[in-house]
Amino acid sequence: MATENSQLYKATFENLPEEKRKRILRVATEEFADNGFENTSILQIAKKSGISVGSIYKYFENKELLFTYIVREGLSTLEQTLLELAPSEEDILIKAEKIIRTLLAFSKEKPEFIKLYCSLTTRGNSEFLDGLSQRIEAVAASIYTQTIAIAQETGEVRKDVNPAFFAYLLDNVFMMLQFSVACPYYKERFYIYTGNQVENSDELIVEQTLLFLKAAFNFK
Amino acid sequence: MATENSQLYKATFENLPEEKRKRILRVATEEFADNGFENTSILQIAKKSGISVGSIYKYFENKELLFTYIVREGLSTLEQTLLELAPSEEDILIKAEKIIRTLLAFSKEKPEFIKLYCSLTTRGNSEFLDGLSQRIEAVAASIYTQTIAIAQETGEVRKDVNPAFFAYLLDNVFMMLQFSVACPYYKERFYIYTGNQVENSDELIVEQTLLFLKAAFNFK
Amino acid sequence: MATENSQLYKATFENLPEEKRKRILRVATEEFADNGFENTSILQIAKKSGISVGSIYKYFENKELLFTYIVREGLSTLEQTLLELAPSEEDILIKAEKIIRTLLAFSKEKPEFIKLYCSLTTRGNSEFLDGLSQRIEAVAASIYTQTIAIAQETGEVRKDVNPAFFAYLLDNVFMMLQFSVACPYYKERFYIYTGNQVENSDELIVEQTLLFLKAAFNFK
């Protein structure tokens, strides 16, 4: 929400022309995603955005907060995407397939966000990190856990499993899929395991992952 | 092997008293694990090790090579640990439990190595990273894939799955378990999902993960 | 020319107030001249110029390029001074006297440039040094050689000498005069030979050197 982010940027940023604001965010996102926090320089972002360093500091208190904002932005988008899938009343298997396809598509389309997310998980503790993990993961956790719990009641999923833990395992699977699509290291790892370029493996991924999940959850 | 690492440190380092060498490595490992490559300063490592900057450069060509050495060290240890589990002729479920317990124990005992590994997955490509991912992952990949393939033949695992891909999914599960034990972000995430501190969740993890895998692989 | 130097400094340097730019160059010239390249520290130059280290790096890519710029500057000035003397249609003896007096004056007024030039002759080869020697010396070489050749035709100089080699010897004489005025070692050496402080020896130098050259070239 805007209010939650309000401390992350200054009022001036809000008043910027849409185009300019987007441009700055796009450049910053790419830079942070490609080079990591420490290796990204404010000067570079300014240059590539066609603005001055001074301006960046007029919009954001400092580098850390710009990074935070960028990250939150990306995660909100991802969150949004997931939330749109949630309410559907479909068969759980079909829903799973939708999620997988959506995540794959998102990771391909906006790999910077996934890279950013991945790099986030590595950063040392900082004021804002804790809060972030809280917020980001909480949404997915709750959706998955509830979905599983409900499915247990409807008999779609067996009852001898811990919904929360299985939600956690489920999200692990999804997270790794995303990383495998967007992050160099995980990309290479995917190739080492499967012998396929992740770019051309959508169907393999969907099919096998569903097979895996279906059995794991004992979907009917 | 020593020969593979021989270019990473200088002869002087080898001749150091055991205690001192270990101390330096321990400090450096912690620093890199906690702060990442860029935020770790050689001066800090020197101070905390009780030696001088000059000495570090007598032992290692530069910061990058020290980091590389530290990382290789850790990964060798992990590799070793895994390889020791591999040859056993036991029931696949028992083997899986052993692996899980071993990884949990390792991650608790040497969280720095896991953190380091995790941070590695984020770093931009560097000369040595590619080679590393190749080596580290390849070992696990081959072990898991073969184990699954064999289990398919013995009927322990169903035949309709792609062994390589399932090996990949299996390792995803294991990787995330390790991260969840050792890395702050993933730790928090585990808590958000399960409501339990990962430190006290060994039995939950083992039980549920086995349940999950057993079903997924359709273990008999 | 400006274009030739344009790669040596950054645009920011050009925009500096005249006074500040001059100050920085003066300080840097003195430091390099007095201490040589290696013993000159950027921090010292910054302090003595009343600016920050960071600023120096805003003006010049690095120490080497600052040095190069300083040297080129000085050599251009010297070159300029010599070129102004060349075109005159005067008697060759008068011209020689003018050159000697000009070089003495220049060496007294801007000893740093001569010291710098002298120190240059010692430095190990570097990318730019070769080019420089080529350029600096080539101008003088060509002027002197042609002047001698012409004087041979007009009968002012005897015909049995190799113009190029005599030009070389002539420049040797001039070079040493300059060094003797500006560089500590050569200054001392002048005193040892003549018993006079070079500072007060203008007339002696002019008179005797002309005597020497006149006879050597057999000027009429």
Place this chain on the structure above:
Amino acid sequence: MATENSQLYKATFENLPEEKRKRILRVATEEFADNGFENTSILQIAKKSGISVGSIYKYFENKELLFTYIVREGLSTLEQTLLELAPSEEDILIKAEKIIRTLLAFSKEKPEFIKLYCSLTTRGNSEFLDGLSQRIEAVAASIYTQTIAIAQETGEVRKDVNPAFFAYLLDNVFMMLQFSVACPYYKERFYIYTGNQVENSDELIVEQTLLFLKAAFNFK
């Protein structure tokens, strides 16, 4: 003399086996000549000499004194060479030719000494530099001045010249010849002027230089 140098090295150096002592001096001379004082590292000298850093410091108080010793050594050799020529009772022209040929030969055979000498003239003032110039130049100065004075009396050289100043000019010519043979910058300069490689120009040099000096001094 040994006594004059006695403060430059420690007693231990004297007791070294001839071969070892020579080896160290040879290596040090080359290093200093090729890289200059600042760019020569004690460690390199030690390594190339096959001894330890510690040993060097057992022989010489510090880098500066080692350098000083090396330089004095070289200059003594040069001095020696010149002194051997002095006492001859020959025709002054023949003597001049001998000197030129000797200097050329020496510069070719031991270019390191000349390079070292050249680099000396550049160094900023230091305790020992003044003394050196005093000693080195004084010998040549006195020999040349006296020779000229005597030649004036015998009528070999015209009487209207200042013997000391002409001795100075004479030595200038000789000095530049040596530099031109041994030092990169001056080598290149020679080529620019004459179009010949200095290595193959002995006869040109001797012939033209004598022509020059003969006329300059009005040798009969």
Place this chain on the structure above:
DNA sequence: CATGAATGAGCTTTCATTCAT
């Protein structure tokens, strides 16, 4: 005596951040 590991001051260079224009 010889060794070479240890030291730490000092160097060049970068970059987040400030602030006068």
Place this chain on the structure above:
DNA sequence: TATGAATGAAAGCTCATTCAT
């Protein structure tokens, strides 16, 4: 508001010198 020059702390790294073995 926008700019970008100025700042200076802090980093990686080198090397003359010392000293325990």
